[in-house]
Amino acid sequence: MASDLRPPEHQVAGHRASADKLGPLVDGEGLFYKPLQAGERGEHEAAFYAAFTAHPAVPPRVRGAFFPRFHGTRFLPAPASPGGAPYPHIVLDDLLAGLPSPCVADVKIGACTWPPRSPDPYVAKCLAKDRETTSALLGFRVSGVRVVDARGGAVWRPDRSELKGIDAAGVRRVLRRYVSTGGGDDLDCALAAAVYGGEGGVLAQLRELKAWFEEQTLYHFYSASILFGYDANAAAAAAPGGGSGGVRVKLVDFAHVDDGDGVIDHNFLGGLCSLIKFIGDIVAEVTEKASSDHS
Amino acid sequence: MASDLRPPEHQVAGHRASADKLGPLVDGEGLFYKPLQAGERGEHEAAFYAAFTAHPAVPPRVRGAFFPRFHGTRFLPAPASPGGAPYPHIVLDDLLAGLPSPCVADVKIGACTWPPRSPDPYVAKCLAKDRETTSALLGFRVSGVRVVDARGGAVWRPDRSELKGIDAAGVRRVLRRYVSTGGGDDLDCALAAAVYGGEGGVLAQLRELKAWFEEQTLYHFYSASILFGYDANAAAAAAPGGGSGGVRVKLVDFAHVDDGDGVIDHNFLGGLCSLIKFIGDIVAEVTEKASSDHS
Incomplete structure (x- = not known):
């Protein structure tokens, strides 16, 4: 895991990560970390990605072209979470990696x-x-x-x-x-x-x-x-x-x-x-x- | 106008005409009479038919294939209307004319x-x-x-x-x-x-x-x-x-x-x-x- 996780510069919607707020992070090497949303939503989204990734009826072309690749969930240090405990994140392809502007x-x-x-x-x-x-x-x-x-x-x-x-x-x-x-x-x-x-x-x-x-x-x-x-x-x-x-x-x-x-x-x-x-x-x-x- | 106006046998939705209720009628010769709905709805529907029929941007093929032809509005004797006064009806092609069953x-x-x-x-x-x-x-x-x-x-x-x-x-x-x-x-x-x-x-x-x-x-x-x-x-x-x-x-x-x-x-x-x-x-x-x- 790259050490320099930071809020994505190009983020246009959703909550932004800061010292006291959870928000998405990128590692600059092509991965995007999205904190699980509160309540059932986060679990629901992670379960969707897991099921969708493995679903035999989804055409590989559609999955590859139109969805971010799913790399599982990972716990990250999270200063904003209660007691600074590690917080689960969905790991995805950073969809804007490789675009300088x-x-x-x-x-x-x-x-x-x-x-x-x-x-x-x-x-x-x-x-x-x-x-x-x-x-x-x-x-x-x-x-x-x-x-x-x-x-x-x-x-x-x-x-x-x-x-x-x-x-x-x-x-x-x-x-x-x-x-x-x-x-x-x-x-x-x-x-x-x-x-x-x-x-x-x-x-x-x-x-x-x-x-x-x-x-x-x-x-x-x-x-x-x-x-x-x-x-x-x-x-x-x-x-x-x-x-x-x-x-x-x-x-x-x-x-x-x-x-x-x-x-x-x-x-x-x-x-x-x-x-x-x-x-x-x-x-x-x-x-x-x-x-x-x-x- | 044909004299033997009657409720359409094949009607499957909406209010049914009877001695004391307004409802659609057919003349058996290809026309369908729909009483204007109460309030603004009836006027609105009649205005739509008039505008749609004349709209230059509606392809004639679409108008002819997928919409009933509009023959204007007509007052019909209506026992169910207040005092038995004539009531306005939208006149359309009977979409099921010519189908015996x-x-x-x-x-x-x-x-x-x-x-x-x-x-x-x-x-x-x-x-x-x-x-x-x-x-x-x-x-x-x-x-x-x-x-x-x-x-x-x-x-x-x-x-x-x-x-x-x-x-x-x-x-x-x-x-x-x-x-x-x-x-x-x-x-x-x-x-x-x-x-x-x-x-x-x-x-x-x-x-x-x-x-x-x-x-x-x-x-x-x-x-x-x-x-x-x-x-x-x-x-x-x-x-x-x-x-x-x-x-x-x-x-x-x-x-x-x-x-x-x-x-x-x-x-x-x-x-x-x-x-x-x-x-x-x-x-x-x-x-x-x-x-x-x-x-």
């Missing part, structure tokens, strides 16, 4: 973030949040985003309250800003072809994921997120044809995964299709612009 | 049956019903079904309370019974290839509808239903290759349609994909059985 977006998928058999007070709490945010209306909400400007290196990372209040138009702006250089009101979407478009781009990966969700009836991923990642410099250097900026699309956060029991995850799938439409619209717009610029 | 299923689509901006008490009422029925879990619920046995002519029409209580396994049984001859516990799915499968079958039609829902951002169809119809005798006589039993797949019930505002209807689409999986599973099962019987 990572640009990250965390998009929580699903109009409904609670499993159907949840107790009423939990339903009421989640429902209120789903209606206050864009979840109910769009089928997803942006939980966090971090964009490094490839030109100047400036980092844009809106805080949680700022993201909470945005509407459909705001989501569209965030998804455009995620692939723009500069910033400000004039979002150029200069990296859209490289990051969203092309063969290995976000859109192609989301469509592959969608094909699995149209068939899979093993799991229902309530309150899970899709994490996007790319490297600002690599994307800026990529050919305008797109798809070579080290683009990553991964599912994360499995504390509320439910058994599928033979039914597809229509809630996740609906939100995923909505996200695909939002990103497809941006790709179509830049593709049209590029072809009219050349004509 | 219509088999009908009404499937309400969407995990969530209330538009996001609904008042809290309405949300609470709908949410309770969505959780009690299969809507939340499956993304759809069977609201009504009527099956005529092609062999003996016996009609199976479970009442509303019977359908309300069914779970995922019950829905699977109903969808199998809808294409079975006989009845009882041994559901033979003898008509599955003709009704669900093949070129013009339910599955092919649902997939075409799905392609539109992946793109369309005009409308959100909360609490709308898909109505299936076929003729028991025609389906029984159809070639086992499938798809020639006069199969109809139509959207109905538009009192809660919302503007799409540039966002796809992820709630309807998710439920539609779930229904496609249920029906696709039945088609796959009978196809496999047929090929193993022949080998």
Whole structure:
């Protein structure tokens, strides 16, 4: 185990680790340590990873492409835990390892973030949040985003309250800003072809994921997120044809995964299709612009 | 206007017309008269039909294949209305006209049956019903079904309370019974290839509808239903290759349609994909059985 565990620089959602708070850590050598969540959630998430990793009906391609690799659970020294006792962490691939200037977006998928058999007070709490945010209306909400400007290196990372209040138009702006250089009101979407478009781009990966969700009836991923990642410099250097900026699309956060029991995850799938439409619209717009610029 | 207006024999959901109750009527010549619902709903549904019929962005093929044709609104004598005054009705194609032995299923689509901006008490009422029925879990619920046995002519029409209580396994049984001859516990799915499968079958039609829902951002169809119809005798006589039993797949019930505002209807689409999986599973099962019987 590497000795220099530290909070990930690029973290955009969830609690942040500090001297008196548990939070995720990275070792700088490719591993990500996520403290088990309190109550049943942490155990539930660890059990999901263990079962999912071994499940014979999960296509290896899907597991490898769209999920972080699971390396078991490990106890780490935790100053913030009672008496400083070691605290259990889920060990995963660091999804942004190898990206010198990572640009990250965390998009929580699903109009409904609670499993159907949840107790009423939990339903009421989640429902209120789903209606206050864009979840109910769009089928997803942006939980966090971090964009490094490839030109100047400036980092844009809106805080949680700022993201909470945005509407459909705001989501569209965030998804455009995620692939723009500069910033400000004039979002150029200069990296859209490289990051969203092309063969290995976000859109192609989301469509592959969608094909699995149209068939899979093993799991229902309530309150899970899709994490996007790319490297600002690599994307800026990529050919305008797109798809070579080290683009990553991964599912994360499995504390509320439910058994599928033979039914597809229509809630996740609906939100995923909505996200695909939002990103497809941006790709179509830049593709049209590029072809009219050349004509 | 034909003089012999009467309640449709095949009605499987909603209020039934009688001497002292408003309900839908048919004229036996191809038209269906639906009394305007109380409050804003009736006006809202009539306005939807008028706007939808004229909307330039709705592909004519989609409008023609999947929606009843709208013939305006008309006042009809209504013994049940106050003072016997004429009451406004929406005039539509009778979707089951020309089917001597219509088999009908009404499937309400969407995990969530209330538009996001609904008042809290309405949300609470709908949410309770969505959780009690299969809507939340499956993304759809069977609201009504009527099956005529092609062999003996016996009609199976479970009442509303019977359908309300069914779970995922019950829905699977109903969808199998809808294409079975006989009845009882041994559901033979003898008509599955003709009704669900093949070129013009339910599955092919649902997939075409799905392609539109992946793109369309005009409308959100909360609490709308898909109505299936076929003729028991025609389906029984159809070639086992499938798809020639006069199969109809139509959207109905538009009192809660919302503007799409540039966002796809992820709630309807998710439920539609779930229904496609249920029906696709039945088609796959009978196809496999047929090929193993022949080998």
